[in-house]
Amino acid sequence: MKRSASSLVFDPTHVTQLSWTPRVFLYKGFLSDEECDHFVKLAKGKLEKSMVADNESGESVESEVRTSSGMFLSKRQDEIVANVEDRLSAWTFLPEENGESMQILHYENGQKYEPHFDYFHDQANLQLGGHRIATVLMYLSNVEKGGETIFPMWKGATTQLKDDSWSECAKQGYAVKPRKGDALLFFNLHHNATTDPSSLHGSCPVIEGEKWSATRWIHVRSFDKSFNRKTGCVDENEHCTKWAKAGECEKNPTYMVGSEADHGYCRKSCKACSS
Incomplete structure (x- = not known):
């Protein structure tokens, strides 16, 4: 597949460092409206109830902790997907092969994902490229109210002020409102590769509207070559x-x-x- 010349280009002036504990960065306008709409179109009609990984066995199981629906794209399944994957690699400085296939998520009224870690607690998943060193959340739609990404264990020097436009859930830590086209990058491991408990994060319940997002988990090693x-x-x-x-x-x-x-x-x- 031919790469677009612009697929590896990103503008660092659009990136803001939001926190050092955990390490969180926001890229405003990472995706175009056309890219957002394309991802949503690919997912519609293919959504299933989202699962979580069991801490002991690593199996995917249903849980009220996560009430969204979702589906996985195939890596490089079309030119738009491939260009976004290339751009993610350029921004994060992490190899494209270390990333999982992107997951498209849909949250309707009241749906949420309770605070959780993206690094693993079971040995089965650790075989697949090791821990997830980084997570990128790409917002594919605006949300009228709620649906914020929350970091309950954030350790900032100053309090994040919030007015009535924020949900009550979002007031329990550092929060980021979903804005169509924005991308949130955060690291689940410290610089020394140990797990970072402050990376605990969740998706607040949607109160008004609906939320679409795309997630890219990136591992410390190649996810494509986890096995011979x-x-x-x-x-x-x-x-x-x-x-x-x-x-x-x-x-x-x-x-x-x-x-x-x-x-x-x-x-x-x-x-x-x-x-």
């Missing part, structure tokens, strides 16, 4: 059978089965091998 890629009808992770029974073949087909752009690691358990 084998040929034939094989599983490449000891948890494939368990994940398949939990429905991951349908919920996360890009990882489990693979696509034209991505290698599938659980083809045998998903019964996706060609005859």
